[in-house]
Amino acid sequence: MNIDLAVTWTEAQHVDLTGRAVVVIDVLRATSTIVAAFHSGARAVIPVDTVEAARAMASRLERGSAVLGGEREGLQIDGFQLGNSPLDYTPEAVAGKTVILTTTNGTRALLAARKADHVVAASLANVSAAAERLHNRDQDVTVICAGTEGRLSLDDLHCGGMLISRLLEPGVVRELSDGARAATEWFVSNAGNAEHVLRSCFHGQRLAALGFAQDIAFCFQIDTTAVVPVWNGHALVLDEVPRAPASAQEATGEGADRV
Amino acid sequence: MNIDLAVTWTEAQHVDLTGRAVVVIDVLRATSTIVAAFHSGARAVIPVDTVEAARAMASRLERGSAVLGGEREGLQIDGFQLGNSPLDYTPEAVAGKTVILTTTNGTRALLAARKADHVVAASLANVSAAAERLHNRDQDVTVICAGTEGRLSLDDLHCGGMLISRLLEPGVVRELSDGARAATEWFVSNAGNAEHVLRSCFHGQRLAALGFAQDIAFCFQIDTTAVVPVWNGHALVLDEVPRAPASAQEATGEGADRV
Numbered sequence: 001m002n003i004d005l006a007v008t009w010t011e012a013q014h015v016d017l018t019g020r021a022v023v024v025i026d027v028l029r030a031t032s033t034i035v036a037a038f039h040s041g042a043r044a045v046i047p048v049d050t051v052e053a054a055r056a057m058a059s060r061l062e063r064g065s066a067v068l069g070g071e072r073e074g075l076q077i078d079g080f081q082l083g084n085s086p087l088d089y090t091p092e093a094v095a096g097k098t099v100i101l102t103t104t105n106g107t108r109a110l111l112a113a114r115k116a117d118h119v120v121a122a123s124l125a126n127v128s129a130a131a132e133r134l135h136n137r138d139q140d141v142t143v144i145c146a147g148t149e150g151r152l153s154l155d156d157l158h159c160g161g162m163l164i165s166r167l168l169e170p171g172v173v174r175e176l177s178d179g180a181r182a183a184t185e186w187f188v189s190n191a192g193n194a195e196h197v198l199r200s201c202f203h204g205q206r207l208a209a210l211g212f213a214q215d216i217a218f219c220f221q222i223d224t225t226a227v228v229p230v231w232n233g234h235a236l237v238l239d240e241v242p243r244a245p246a247s248a249q250e251a252t253g254e255g256a257d258r259v
Numbered sequence: 260m261n262i263d264l265a266v267t268w269t270e271a272q273h274v275d276l277t278g279r280a281v282v283v284i285d286v287l288r289a290t291s292t293i294v295a296a297f298h299s300g301a302r303a304v305i306p307v308d309t310v311e312a313a314r315a316m317a318s319r320l321e322r323g324s325a326v327l328g329g330e331r332e333g334l335q336i337d338g339f340q341l342g343n344s345p346l347d348y349t350p351e352a353v354a355g356k357t358v359i360l361t362t363t364n365g366t367r368a369l370l371a372a373r374k375a376d377h378v379v380a381a382s383l384a385n386v387s388a389a390a391e392r393l394h395n396r397d398q399d400v401t402v403i404c405a406g407t408e409g410r411l412s413l414d415d416l417h418c419g420g421m422l423i424s425r426l427l428e429p430g431v432v433r434e435l436s437d438g439a440r441a442a443t444e445w446f447v448s449n450a451g452n453a454e455h456v457l458r459s460c461f462h463g464q465r466l467a468a469l470g471f472a473q474d475i476a477f478c479f480q481i482d483t484t485a486v487v488p489v490w491n492g493h494a495l496v497l498d499e500v501p502r503a504p505a506s507a508q509e510a511t512g513e514g515a516d517r518v
Contacts, residue, residue: 006410006411007266007270007411007441008270010269010270010273011266011267011269011270011409011410011411013409014269014408014409014410015410148437149273150270150272150273151265151270151273151274151436151437151438152265152266152270152437152438152441153437154437154440154441157437157441177410177461178407178410178411178412178413178416178460178461178462179410179411181413182266182411182413182416182441182445185444185445185448185449186441186444186445188448189444189447189448190444201437202436202437203437
């Protein structure tokens with residue numbers, strides 16, 4: 001298995017994804033939110049790139065079966081039921097429903113990944129489950145970090161490096177790309193410090209200034225779920241029954257930030 | 260002083276460079292070649308984006324005053340006197356002359372930086388001299404790593420991290436961006452290993468396969484010159500008499516790779 005990593009979704013546009021497994025990461029906050037939605041029982045998440053496309057899609061779906069979620073400049077969109085806060089995605093809000101989601105970075109990264117053979121969404125909440133799934137496929141992997149408005153974002157780099165480190169353990173990796181090496185080096189040097197990384201990075205500071213400090217506290221928790229959203233050609237879905245993690249409580253928080 | 264770093268020149272297009280000092284880095288090989296040209300007595304280096312523009316510009320300059328240099332896919336361009344190998348840029352080839360240079364990544368990064376208040380070119384060969392110049396200006400700094408065809412390249416990240424570490428020493432830095440932190444972390448973890456980084460990165464492996472192993476051996480030498488090419492609005496020039504480094508021989512090679 002070879003592992004590549006793009007630090008932004010725009011960098012990923014320079015990558016041939018044919019025949020590869022892709023994992024999309026936007027820790028603050030899109031993939032954390034998507035993973036939370038599935039953990040709360042959402043049936044599907046459809047990423048769309050514009051607010052208008054999201055509204056049009058919702059109007060075509062059966063009334064009550066879909067909820068609109070997302071953000072622009074970090075804030076909930078006018079007329080949408082949910083923002084981009086993972087805390088919004090409770091079982092009451094999303095169980096059994098299709099979430100139509102549009103965000104500034106993460107959903108665009110997902111859309112950029114669609115040409116790949118296999119696409120999953122990962123955050124710190126499901127990083128080990130996502131790594132296990134990729135390991136079982138034994139296919140070359142490209143990690144696409146969403147980044148923040150075209151810039152490298154340390155929340156995503158940290159999670160990408162953590163995921164790669166999980167894949168290194170079984171000894172099946174032949175080669176890491178330059179970006180994969182940089183992410184792994186970052187993670188190894190900052191293992192155990194996910195909370196600090198998320199609070200101190202540019203995007204974390206901006207979210208805190210917008211009043212979303214609780215979201216950060218949610219997003220730095222590690223391996224709290226085993227759901228792995230998979231792209232089925234139309235939407236993200238769960239294609240197998242998620243199992244509860246063996247020890248979700250013990251695996252939560254920065255203490256579980258294994259190298 | 261705040262320091263930002265973009266890992267590719269395409270990422271740099273998302274950055275407002277107004278009022279900032281910018282340092283452009285393309286270790287393999289454009290800025291190593293530019294620095295070598297000035298060390299050999301070149302009068303100016305004009306970066307241009309296309310082969311056609313380079314030929315047109317050469318035809319407008321006085322016969323014998325200009326030389327054409329550059330590469331496409333790593334190789335010297337048909338009809339050009341010089342390639343993109345720093346070893347080509349001897350005093351015999353370039354002393355007193357204007358070099359018109361077009362390369363795949365580095366010259367484009369230089370052109371992307373033109374809106375900045377102050378632009379310098381750096382490689383491992385002049386990293387401490389470039390850092391000293393930026394330190395003396397005491398202005399916010401953006402490091403633009405050229406990258407390789409839109410992708411993060413560890414040769415540039417290593418040099419960018421080394422340059423930032425030189426600026427950290429005097430204690431004038433207030434804030435590092437996410438990219439600057441990632442580069443510094445990479446460099447600190449790999450200090451003393453510039454040769455390994457350059458030989459093992461994607462671009463280094465490709466250059467070695469093309470027969471340019473000697474270029475890599477040239478490019479991983481650190482602080483061999485004090486020239487700092489500066490953009491004057493039309494071309495890169497030296498705006499002050501370069502001083503010989505205090506101890507060029509001792510400062511050469513990975514042993515001098517200080518944290």
